[in-house]
Amino acid sequence: MVGAQVRQKTGTKALNMLVTFLSEMIEADELKVKSCCAGAASYHRGNRGTGAQTLQSQFVRRWEPILSDFERSRVVRQRAGLSD
Numbered sequence: 001m002v003g004a005q006v007r008q009k010t011g012t013k014a015l016n017m018l019v020t021f022l023s024e025m026i027e028a029d030e031l032k033v034k035s036c037c038a039g040a041a042s043y044h045r046g047n048r049g050t051g052a053q054t055l056q057s058q059f060v061r062r063w064e065p066i067l068s069d070f071e072r073s074r075v076v077r078q079r080a081g082l083s084d
Helices: 002-026 030-046 052-079
Strands: none
Touching: none
16 A cells, blocks of 8 residues: 555655646746646546547647647747747
8 A cells, every 4th residue: 555655645746746847848827737637637547548638639639728828829929029
């Protein structure tokens, strides 16, 4: 049981690091990023064995709005001369 708890804590720490990294990189709301990550992880746990393609489509569907926001903000920054 101790090994499982260590793995869970390590996984949670890794997920939190990923959320922070993604939030900073794509300038998205951290709560929105965390929600998408948790949703994808939850979907994966509940649907093991249904195939990687199903998981991928679910993940893309959850991330698409955040990535679209990022792309729009990047274009706006470029037009304003604020980015490289």
